[in-house]
Amino acid sequence: xxxxxxxxxxxxxxxxxxxxxxxxxxxxxxxxxxxxxxxxxxxxxxxxxxxxxxxxxxxxxxxxxxxxxxxxxxxxxxxxxxxxxxxxxxxxxxxxxxxxxxxxxxxxxxxxxxxxxxxxxxxxxxxxxxxxxxxxxxxxxxxxxxxxxxxxxxxxxxxxxxxxxxxxxxxxxxxxxxxxxxxxxxxxxxxxxxxxxxxxxxxxxxxxxxxxxxxxxxxxxxxxxxxxxxxxxxxxxxxxxxxxxxxxxxxxxxxxxxxxxxxxxxxxxxxxxxxxxxxxxxxxxxxxxxxxxxxxxxxxxxxxxxxxxxxxxxxxxxxxxxxxxxxxxxxxxxxxxxxxxxxxxxxxxxxxxxxxxxxxxxxxxxxxxxxxxxxxxxxxxxxxxxxxxxxxxxxxxxxxxxxxxxxxxxxxxxxxxxxxxxxxxxxxxxxxxxxxxxxxxxxxxxxxxxxxxxxxxxxxxxxxxxxxxxxxxxxxxxxxxxxxxxxxxxxxxxxxxxxxxxxxxxx
Amino acid sequence: xxxxxxxxxxxxxxxxxxxxxxxxxxxxxxxxxxxxxxxxxxxxxxxxxxxxxxxxxxxxxxxxxxxxxxxxxxxxxxxxxxxxxxxxxxxxxxxxxxxxxxxxxxxxxxxxxxxxxxxxxxxxxxxxxxxxxxxxxxxxxxxxxxxxxxxxxxxxxxxxxxxxxxxxxxxxxxxxxx
Numbered sequence: 001x002x003x004x005x006x007x008x009x010x011x012x013x014x015x016x017x018x019x020x021x022x023x024x025x026x027x028x029x030x031x032x033x034x035x036x037x038x039x040x041x042x043x044x045x046x047x048x049x050x051x052x053x054x055x056x057x058x059x060x061x062x063x064x065x066x067x068x069x070x071x072x073x074x075x076x077x078x079x080x081x082x083x084x085x086x087x088x089x090x091x092x093x094x095x096x097x098x099x100x101x102x103x104x105x106x107x108x109x110x111x112x113x114x115x116x117x118x119x120x121x122x123x124x125x126x127x128x129x130x131x132x133x134x135x136x137x138x139x140x141x142x143x144x145x146x147x148x149x150x151x152x153x154x155x156x157x158x159x160x161x162x163x164x165x166x167x168x169x170x171x172x173x174x175x176x177x178x179x180x181x182x183x184x185x186x187x188x189x190x191x192x193x194x195x196x197x198x199x200x201x202x203x204x205x206x207x208x209x210x211x212x213x214x215x216x217x218x219x220x221x222x223x224x225x226x227x228x229x230x231x232x233x234x235x236x237x238x239x240x241x242x243x244x245x246x247x248x249x250x251x252x253x254x255x256x257x258x259x260x261x262x263x264x265x266x267x268x269x270x271x272x273x274x275x276x277x278x279x280x281x282x283x284x285x286x287x288x289x290x291x292x293x294x295x296x297x298x299x300x301x302x303x304x305x306x307x308x309x310x311x312x313x314x315x316x317x318x319x320x321x322x323x324x325x326x327x328x329x330x331x332x333x334x335x336x337x338x339x340x341x342x343x344x345x346x347x348x349x350x351x352x353x354x355x356x357x358x359x360x361x362x363x364x365x366x367x368x369x370x371x372x373x374x375x376x377x378x379x380x381x382x383x384x385x386x387x388x389x390x391x392x393x394x395x396x397x398x399x400x401x402x403x404x405x406x407x408x409x410x411x412x413x414x415x416x417x418x419x420x421x422x423x424x425x426x427x428x429x430x431x432x433x434x435x436x437x438x439x440x441x442x443x444x445x446x447x448x449x450x451x452x453x454x455x456x457x458x459x460x461x462x463x464x465x466x467x468x469x470x471x472x473x474x475x476x477x478x479x480x481x482x483x484x485x486x487x488x489x490x491x492x493x494x495x496x497x498x499x500x501x502x503x504x505x506x507x
Numbered sequence: 508x509x510x511x512x513x514x515x516x517x518x519x520x521x522x523x524x525x526x527x528x529x530x531x532x533x534x535x536x537x538x539x540x541x542x543x544x545x546x547x548x549x550x551x552x553x554x555x556x557x558x559x560x561x562x563x564x565x566x567x568x569x570x571x572x573x574x575x576x577x578x579x580x581x582x583x584x585x586x587x588x589x590x591x592x593x594x595x596x597x598x599x600x601x602x603x604x605x606x607x608x609x610x611x612x613x614x615x616x617x618x619x620x621x622x623x624x625x626x627x628x629x630x631x632x633x634x635x636x637x638x639x640x641x642x643x644x645x646x647x648x649x650x651x652x653x654x655x656x657x658x659x660x661x662x663x664x665x666x667x668x669x670x671x672x673x674x675x676x677x678x679x680x681x682x683x684x685x
Contacts, residue, residue: 050659165583171531171570177563178538185545185556192556193541216605223597223631391632392640395604395625396647402608402621403651407663415609422605431527432583449559456554 003130010358014366019062022055023363026063027370030070034077035382037084038218038397041071042329042439046210047404049333052340057356062363064334069121069364072310073371076113077382080106080302081234089272089313092280092305099297101234110379111242112250112299113306118372119251120258120307124314125364127262128321132350132357135322139347142323144455145465149475150268150325151448156479157269158327159437166483168433175424176441179204186446187453199413204421206336207404209442210329212418213435215401217425219394224430233386240376242299250303253283257307265315268325272312279308314364321345321357324447329436332443521582528575535567600631616666621648 013019033039045064052060072089079090080097093113100109142150159173160166182193183203194200242250260282261275283304284293292298319325324345326332338345343353350357375382405418428435459465467473542560577583604627611620625644626637634640652669 048659054659167570167573167577168583170566171574174563174566174570175534177559178534178567181560181563188556190545190547190556192545192560193538195541219628220598220601223601223628224593224595225591226594226597226633389634391629391634392643394601394632395628395640395644398601398605398608398628399621399625399644399647399651400655402612402617402624403655403663406612406617407659410663412609412613415612419605419609427527430588431524432585432588445559452559453554461554 003133006133006354006358007129007362009354010360010362011365013058013355013359014062014362019059019359019363020366022059022062023066023366024370026066027070027367027374030067030072031074031371031374031382032070032385033067034071034074035385036074036388036393037078037082038215038222038394040214040330041068042210042333042436043214044071045330045333045337046207046214047400049207049337049340050404050407052337057338057341057343057353058359060337061334061356061360064337065360065364066367066370068313068330068334069310069367070371070374072121072313073114073117073375074382076117076302076306076309077110077375077379078386080109080113081236081383082232082386083234089276089309090306091273092276093302093309095280096293096297096299096301098234099295100299100302101236101297103296105297105299106234106236107240108242108246108299109297109302110236111240111376112246112303114372114375115242116250116254116257116303116307117310117375118368119254120261120309120311121314121368121371122365123255123258124262124265124311125361125368127266127311128314128317128364129361131266131318132322132361135318136347136350139323142347142471143469144451144458145469145472146475147323148448148451148455149466149472149479150323151444151451153475153479153482154268154319154325154327154444155441155448156482157267158271158440159434161269161482161486164432166486168431169437172428172433172435172437173441176438177445179209179438180442180445181449187450197413199411204417204442205408205414206333206439206443207408208414208418209421210333210439211401211404212421213425213428213438214329215397216418216422217429217435219398220422220426221429222390222394224426233383236379236383240379246299249287249289249299253279253300253303254307256282257304257309258311261308261311261313262315265312266318267315268319268323269327271327272309275308275312276305279304317364321349321360322347324349326440326443329439332439336443519581521578521584524578524582524584525575528571528578531567531571531574535564535571538564538567597631597633601628604628604631614666616669617663618645618648618652618668619666621651 014023029044030041033041033044044067048063048067051063075090076093076097078084079094080101083094083098097109097113100106155173159169178193180203182200184191184201191201257275257279260279261272264275264278265272280301283298283300284290287293287298287300289298289300293301316328316331319327320331320335324335326335335345343349343356401418402415405414408414425435427433455465456463465472466476538560542557542564545557545560547555547557604624607627608620608624611623622641622644625647626640629640629644630637649668649672652663653672
């Protein structure tokens with residue numbers, strides 16, 4: 001098969017000593033930042049973006065992909081031992097995993113999550129390898145109008161459908177649009193939203209936005225919440241070897257989790273919340289040990305969601321590599337790394353950058369093998385990282401935030417922008433606005449605008465292109481259903497159950 | 508309808524959320540002001556550089572009105588979040604640390620400014636070992652400067668500490684190479 005040939009070629013790229021080293025570095029770093037609360041893959045990759053000026057694209061994407069996968073593995077360790085989910089994708093792992101750790105089965109929880117991540121990550125990566133060429137064939141038929149409508153659909157799903165409130169999600173997205181529009185308009189050369197400042201003509205660097213929202217905002221929030229109480233680390237007890245019964249309960253959950261996670265991740269909706277919660281619900285329903293859920297911790301409740309999380313993380317790479325459509329903050333930052341190399345991710349990427357894409361996919365298989373080794377025999381090392389006290393951890397994060405920001409152009413103005421965005425990030429954390437849509441809106445907004453203007457230019461200013469093209473109309477309809485559907489559904493349900501009554505706004 | 512017999516949810520005005528909504532409305536106003544300031548060439552009258560800014564502005568206005576409406580109906584914050592008091596002192600020290608870094612990075616260089624920020628932030632987070640923190644901060648800042656900045660080829664502000672060390676390192680490299 002064609003794909004196998006490409007994969008073989010990819011392995012020949014990934015198996016060079018230098019690229020193996022980048023993979024090892026990325027997975028190690030990824031695990032570390034996944035373990036540390038307050039640090040995530042989006043922030044780390046943003047801080048490392050300057051590396052794109054130094055090394056070949058293959059090397060930096062192998063590094064970034066290692067960080068991306070590694071953070072998924074590391075995040076589950078924190079969820080299980082500390083009950084502080086580093087990111088939304090590992091909330092569900094914390095539910096049962098932490099209960100297991102408290103009842104002395106932390107070792108088994110860590111093992112099932114690491115091996116499950118390996119199984120699902122490998123299945124998911126295979127999925128990327130085989131699905132990407134198929135999506136490309138489909139995507140070649142896309143014109144600017146279709147691309148624009150697809151992006152509208154992605155905007156709606158990442159901000160309004162996922163997350164706790166569509167109004168707050170969309171607010172974050174629109175704030176991202178504004179940040180993305182700052183600077184010179186590339187088509188007409190007009191400055192926009194610069195408030196007359198020459199520093200803003202180049203726009204706001206994605207590094208500053210990511211670091212401001214994720215590092216400075218998070219640090220301010222953690223400082224303000226010191227009275228909220230702390231989670232203590234559950235000491236690691238129990239053997240890391242799973243018993244036969246535990247294997248028996250885990251493997252089906254891994255496969256089911258992967259089967260749920262990958263397709264949802266690969267859809268232009270992304271997000272790990274839905275697949276992990278779905279997998280948890282299914283495992284709870286199918287389990288023969290329902291009494292363990294929520295009490296001593298059920299191993300299926302860790303195995304399934306953890307597999308779903310990793311498979312969906314792999315799935316997110318499909319729209320990213322084939323359509324140039326990032327559906328998570330990390331993917332959006334990787335997209336900006338592509339832009340930094342002057343590479344446009346899209347249907348042509350697989351043919352024009354075959355070395356890069358297939359080398360990247362091959363390195364993901366290698367990363368999975370490295371990660372399962374890093375995360376099981378060496379688990380003790382990562383548990384030690386959890387013991388870094390909060391004051392030094394957050395102060396250190398701010399030092400690296402300064403390096404990343406000030407390094408861009410040695411301008412104190414950049415630090416001012418960083419702190420303003422940090423203040424915004426704090427308010428967003430405090431008032432429950434999701435931050436990922438800001439980054440997605442900032443990166444994808446200008447691309448959507450370009451496609452919109454291209455479509456309008458081709459159609460000679462006729463708006464009807466967006467609804468006379470069948471595919472475009474379908475995508476826009478789906479977006480509308482995604483936005484309005486849940487509200488209409490809730491309204492009907494509400495009428496049926498209780499009759500109309502005043503509902504406090506769900507915004 | 509008359510079927511309601513449970514007490515209606517208290518729909519008190521939520522002041523913090525209302526301020527968030529009003530703040531966002533003000534942001535939408537700033538977007539409108541800046542959009543009006545974009546000069547439009549008649550050549551690009553079809554889809555000029557202002558179409559998306561206007562769409563974004565309308566979106567922000569609608570969203571901020573929805574947020575204000577939600578705030579009038581009692582807000583969206585969970586009780587738990589409301590009840591945890593904000594630690595203003597800790598936040599204050601973090602903010603002072605950040606501002607100190609901003610003001611000192613030019614005159615003192617990255618490492619010295621970072622150490623000062625590190626100590627202030629640690630203190631804000633409740634650390635009592637100021638001297639140890641200063642040492643940790645120094646090691647971390649130097650690691651960040653030499654490991655990260657020099658390896659990535661990123662130029663971050665060098666002050667007296669970095670210059671001294673750079674001279675020493677260059678001398679060592681020269682000695683080894685020569």
